[in-house]
Amino acid sequence: MRALERGSYSFASIPLLLLTLIFSSQSFADEIPKFGKVSEEERQMTSFDQDPEADAVVLFDVDDRIIDTNGRYFHLFRHRHTRIKILTEAGKDRANYEISYLDEDNIDNFQAHTILPNGKKIKVDKKQIKEEKFEGWRQKVFAFPGVEVGAVIEIKYVHISPYLRESYPWYFQSQDYTVLSQLSLVMEPGFNFSAFFSNTIGVEPITEDIRRPGKRHAQTKTIWRMRDLPAIREEPYMSAIEDYLAVMHFQLVSYKNNYQLVEYIGKWDDLVKKQLERYNDYLKSSDAVSKKASELTAGIESERKKWVALYEFVRDEIESTDKGTIWVEKKPEKVLEEGSGTGAEKNMLLVNMLQSAGFQATPVLISTRSNGRVIEKHPRLSQFNYVLAHIKKGRRSYFMDSFYGHYPFDILPVSRLSGSGLVIAKGPSEFVTIKAPKRLNKDHCTTTATIDSEGTLHAETNLRFEGYRNIYKRNDLDSDGAEKLVKDILSKRYDNAEVDSFEIQTADRPDLPLKIRVKYTVAEFAQVNGDMMYLTSPALNIRDSNPFTSKSRHFPVEFQISGANTDIVDIEIPEGMKIAELPKTFNNQQPGIRFSSKWSQTDNKIKISREYVRQQSTFPRSKYKQLRQFFDTVVRADQGQIVLGPQSSE
Numbered sequence: 001m002r003a004l005e006r007g008s009y010s011f012a013s014i015p016l017l018l019l020t021l022i023f024s025s026q027s028f029a030d031e032i033p034k035f036g037k038v039s040e041e042e043r044q045m046t047s048f049d050q051d052p053e054a055d056a057v058v059l060f061d062v063d064d065r066i067i068d069t070n071g072r073y074f075h076l077f078r079h080r081h082t083r084i085k086i087l088t089e090a091g092k093d094r095a096n097y098e099i100s101y102l103d104e105d106n107i108d109n110f111q112a113h114t115i116l117p118n119g120k121k122i123k124v125d126k127k128q129i130k131e132e133k134f135e136g137w138r139q140k141v142f143a144f145p146g147v148e149v150g151a152v153i154e155i156k157y158v159h160i161s162p163y164l165r166e167s168y169p170w171y172f173q174s175q176d177y178t179v180l181s182q183l184s185l186v187m188e189p190g191f192n193f194s195a196f197f198s199n200t201i202g203v204e205p206i207t208e209d210i211r212r213p214g215k216r217h218a219q220t221k222t223i224w225r226m227r228d229l230p231a232i233r234e235e236p237y238m239s240a241i242e243d244y245l246a247v248m249h250f251q252l253v254s255y256k257n258n259y260q261l262v263e264y265i266g267k268w269d270d271l272v273k274k275q276l277e278r279y280n281d282y283l284k285s286s287d288a289v290s291k292k293a294s295e296l297t298a299g300i301e302s303e304r305k306k307w308v309a310l311y312e313f314v315r316d317e318i319e320s321t322d323k324g325t326i327w328v329e330k331k332p333e334k335v336l337e338e339g340s341g342t343g344a345e346k347n348m349l350l351v352n353m354l355q356s357a358g359f360q361a362t363p364v365l366i367s368t369r370s371n372g373r374v375i376e377k378h379p380r381l382s383q384f385n386y387v388l389a390h391i392k393k394g395r396r397s398y399f400m401d402s403f404y405g406h407y408p409f410d411i412l413p414v415s416r417l418s419g420s421g422l423v424i425a426k427g428p429s430e431f432v433t434i435k436a437p438k439r440l441n442k443d444h445c446t447t448t449a450t451i452d453s454e455g456t457l458h459a460e461t462n463l464r465f466e467g468y469r470n471i472y473k474r475n476d477l478d479s480d481g482a483e484k485l486v487k488d489i490l491s492k493r494y495d496n497a498e499v500d501s502f503e504i505q506t507a508d509r510p511d512l513p514l515k516i517r518v519k520y521t522v523a524e525f526a527q528v529n530g531d532m533m534y535l536t537s538p539a540l541n542i543r544d545s546n547p548f549t550s551k552s553r554h555f556p557v558e559f560q561i562s563g564a565n566t567d568i569v570d571i572e573i574p575e576g577m578k579i580a581e582l583p584k585t586f587n588n589q590q591p592g593i594r595f596s597s598k599w600s601q602t603d604n605k606i607k608i609s610r611e612y613v614r615q616q617s618t619f620p621r622s623k624y625k626q627l628r629q630f631f632d633t634v635v636r637a638d639q640g641q642i643v644l645g646p647q648s649s650e
Contacts, residue, residue, distance in 0.1 A: 032060055038115050046150065051177040054231065055090040057176055060081070062080070062183075068186075080159060082154070082156075097141070105161040110156075112156070112157075164252050171242070172245070175231055177231045185222045192252070198246070203225065229246060232244050289349070304409075314347075320341070343401065387424075401416050414561055419434060441562055442467060455525060457526070474507075486516065496522060500520055505517060534644075535642050537567075537608055538569060539608060548628040570608075573605070582642060588630060595633070595637070
């Protein structure tokens with residue numbers, strides 16, 4: 001199930017598939033079936049014509065919301081009712097269910113069951129429901145019992161929340177085809193709300209006046225209904241799937257009666273001011289933090305070097321417990337004293353230390369890539385799920401995340417490259433742009449090898465990893481050890497490589513690219529057939545398959561960061577043999593990406609020069625076919641065959 005809050009994609013990038021949908025706004029008199037009332041057609045359904053590849057189909061998903069009084073206070077009641085048809089073995093995974101809600105919320109009137117094709121109903125045992133607690137929110141986790149192919153799972157409950165400022169967005173779409181999705185809202189007179197849509201055109205609402213028992217005045221009910229929504233399935237190199245779902249963002253603006261005016265929606269300025277008030281206790285200078293900051297920066301003249309010294313101390317000397325959120329519990333002096341904290345707490349300590357050292361550092365709220373993009377026109381703090389340390393010098397912003405090891409100053413983990421962040425500081429609210437580093441992320445391999453008469457490859461390779469590749473390999477080195485790191489590198493190319501020896505040359509210099517030298521043997525690398533021998537390139541970076549298998553794509557291709565690899569290979573062939581055939585030299589260059597593979601021979605040696613460079617991170621959907629063809633040609637070039645034959649005797 002989806003997390004509490006997600007971002008959305010810009011209207012300009014809405015896939016044509018979604019824009020061409022026909023939305024139906026039928027009368028609200030078309031009631032949703034009662035709980036447990038499943039038709040014979042639903043029970044006997046074995047496939048779904050509108051989506052032949054479907055593993056499951058959402059028959060309907062309904063969220064009927066009522067804003068009502070409970071004594072002096074207003075509460076939001078969400079009446080959820082969902083029914084899903086299971087069509088395949090893979091679809092049985094939908095039986096694993098989660099309900100997410102905030103700490104002060106409650107789940108009431110819970111009902112859930114599995115309905116088998118023969119009509120038998122199996123209730124969810126409430127004793128089997130586990131409750132998981134996190135910072136600020138909770139989850140009910142359970143599995144529908146007895147689920148088999150052909151079954152229907154159904155759930156109904158009431159979600160009660162005292163929070164009216166922060167409303168839950170409504171996702172009309174999901175990973176499965178949705179036959180009917182509906183959101184409705186019942187409000188007292190005097191309420192004013194705003195709503196906008198992402199990834200779809202607006203749905204024309206249906207409104208009607210209703211009278212409820214105990215209410216003096218008629219209430220307004222507004223219904224938004226969408227039908228026949230295609231599944232949004234994950235594709236290779238795709239950011240958070242929630243960024244592409246048809247979604248409605250709803251927010252109360254105000255409530256006014258004869259006695260009061262309550263304003264619910266705030267501007268970014270108001271939200272930043274409140275968040276700064278929450279952070280004030282964590283940004284106050286303390287003797288312990290100030291003393292440590294002074295010790296670490298003593299004798300350093302350069303401002304940047306002082307920043308680096310403070311960042312590296314927090315990164316390396318304070319243990320990371322877990323990532324954390326935008327909320328922090330332990331104060332910086334406590335994190336310093338205990339030597340541990342969440343990523344968010346460590347970053348708040350770093351901000352405090354930078355401020356103590358005299359720098360204008362601030363916290364910056366972000367939404368990590370998996371959490372979805374931030375919608376800047378929709379002021380909601382719940383869009384954010386993490387906090388970074390930030391320094392602005394002139395026109396340039398520097399961002400730091402001390403959670404992971406080996407990340408140099410001002411280089412963020414890819415998961416934190418979320419596009420923008422909200423600065424928490426005095427004054428007008430400000431969003432800052434968070435971009436990927438311009439440096440190329442690259443690995444370079446130089447290999448000298450020989451092939452013996454039995455087809456065994458004997459090779460020595462020197463590897464150099466730069467940029468994020470350097471960081472990733474160093475993290476692997478720390479977690480898995482040198483031997484496993486080397487074996488894993490070789491296993492991506494060979495199934496049966498035996499490591500003869502290796503050397504990690506720059507393990508103690510994290511400021512430099514990681515360098516590895518390895519000698520290895522690969523038995524039966526070449527296929528020997530009589531007096532002929534057949535083999536492919538022993539380059540470590542070759543591709544054996546295209547990452548894009550689908551003929552079409554509905555969304556942009558997002559690689560997140562740039563990438564490159566090069567291989568220079570010299571192969572000496574067995575004595576008494578000659579080169580009968582080499583793959584053709586190949587070159588393919590397109591905007592943002594290029595590949596070349598060059599082959600040459602001198603006497604009994606073959607030289608291979610291979611280069612792949614992708615400087616562009618995101619490719620629009622319109623370029624998918626071209627990109628897929630590009631990787632097809634790379635695979636063909638990499639799988640080209642070398643043919644060796646016997647030297648002719650004279």
